[in-house]
Amino acid sequence: MNIGIVCYPTFGGSGVVATELGKALAKKGHRVHFMAYNLPFRLNPFNENLFYHEVSVNDYPLFEYQPYESALASKIVDVAMYERLDVLHVHYAIPHASVAYTAQQILKSKKIFLPYITTLHGTDITLVGRDPSFEPVIRFSLNNSNAITSVSESLKKDTLSTFKIDNKIDVIPNFINIEDYSKAGNTCERKHYAPNGEKIMVHVSNFRKVKRVEDVLKVFDKVRKAVPTKLILVGDGPERPAIEKLCRELDTCKDIISLGRINDPMDVLKMADLFILPSETESFGLAALEAMAMHIPVISTNTGGLPEVNVHEVTGYLSNVGDVDDMAANAIKLLSDEKLLAEFKENAFEQAKKFDINIILPMYEKLYQKMTSKEMV
Numbered sequence: 001m002n003i004g005i006v007c008y009p010t011f012g013g014s015g016v017v018a019t020e021l022g023k024a025l026a027k028k029g030h031r032v033h034f035m036a037y038n039l040p041f042r043l044n045p046f047n048e049n050l051f052y053h054e055v056s057v058n059d060y061p062l063f064e065y066q067p068y069e070s071a072l073a074s075k076i077v078d079v080a081m082y083e084r085l086d087v088l089h090v091h092y093a094i095p096h097a098s099v100a101y102t103a104q105q106i107l108k109s110k111k112i113f114l115p116y117i118t119t120l121h122g123t124d125i126t127l128v129g130r131d132p133s134f135e136p137v138i139r140f141s142l143n144n145s146n147a148i149t150s151v152s153e154s155l156k157k158d159t160l161s162t163f164k165i166d167n168k169i170d171v172i173p174n175f176i177n178i179e180d181y182s183k184a185g186n187t188c189e190r191k192h193y194a195p196n197g198e199k200i201m202v203h204v205s206n207f208r209k210v211k212r213v214e215d216v217l218k219v220f221d222k223v224r225k226a227v228p229t230k231l232i233l234v235g236d237g238p239e240r241p242a243i244e245k246l247c248r249e250l251d252t253c254k255d256i257i258s259l260g261r262i263n264d265p266m267d268v269l270k271m272a273d274l275f276i277l278p279s280e281t282e283s284f285g286l287a288a289l290e291a292m293a294m295h296i297p298v299i300s301t302n303t304g305g306l307p308e309v310n311v312h313e314v315t316g317y318l319s320n321v322g323d324v325d326d327m328a329a330n331a332i333k334l335l336s337d338e339k340l341l342a343e344f345k346e347n348a349f350e351q352a353k354k355f356d357i358n359i360i361l362p363m364y365e366k367l368y369q370k371m372t373s374k375e376m377v
Helices: 013-027 068-083 093-108 135-143 153-163 187-193 213-226 240-250 286-293 324-335 338-355 357-371
Strands: 002-006 031-036 050-054 087-091 116-120 147-150 169-171 199-204 229-234 256-260 274-277 298-301 316-319
Touching: 002 013, 002 068, 002 093, 013 031, 013 050, 013 087, 013 116, 013 286, 013 357, 031 068, 050 068, 068 093, 087 093, 087 357, 093 116, 093 135, 116 153, 116 357, 135 153, 147 153, 147 357, 153 169, 199 213, 199 286, 213 229, 213 240, 213 274, 213 324, 274 286, 274 324, 286 298, 286 338, 298 324, 316 324, 324 338, 338 357
Parallel strands: 002 031, 002 087, 031 050, 087 116, 116 147, 147 169, 199 229, 199 274, 229 256, 274 298, 298 316
Antiparallel strands: none
């Protein structure tokens, strides 16, 4: 099958999922064509079944904002015609769903039918999508999608509540390739970051307000006073200056290691004892799942799709948004009890196995087959 994938190439859950999905499909023999304005950061197109088509936007003085949507629609049409795409899969509704609809109509005028699937990832609905100026376009393009998938039940409910669309939404959760994850940590690296045998907490995010990274530091400050602990921060973003200011105020900078953006945080996660994700909202919580696949319990909020991934008092603990006292108490409970920590680590891994690519990939393949069936055409 020839499959087109449109995604954002930057750091973020939607781009990661789209890229990993494409790579998995290519391994199974499908020909996968990525379309984006840059090479997706986890994509290495050196594969006989993987192809990258760059969307170029010319810099015309007339435009204050360059017409990316028009360039993308033209690229989809071009790739669909000359690579004979069977189906198009767009990740993140804004603007990809409406662009897919435009491309579909252009292709129809050429007697070509290209069904498109829109996958909702979260902020395209819960944050950006709530802007009234986007509502008519999002609602129209979702209602005209040939299929819609959501990464969690929570996001599905939010979408139906916000946009009141008539189209069906199938829940296909995010995934990881469990084979890529190893339980064994790197002792030498751990000694470098925790030379005196301290516990290690890790947080990975894009450092935006919704991630509440300041809460990470506040929780850590309480934890380190009870259990010798180091904090490793992976990521970067607009909240970085505020984080640096807060760590100086709390006098925790000497116990915090900021590593910046890392394409694949697996090596960091190998060293961790505990993962913390105190987000305002998470449509799924892919970072938490990646940690759990490394046998790491998760301290998180109970918002959005997180309870569908992190099971309270089994794989970690859930707290209300902003309740740093409860998150700290739960972290201390785990880090100060080796037997309990070991139990939660194993539980986390067992839960992560439920989201293995080998379980999730057939769901997408089944949907692709349905979209290209004679009944659909």
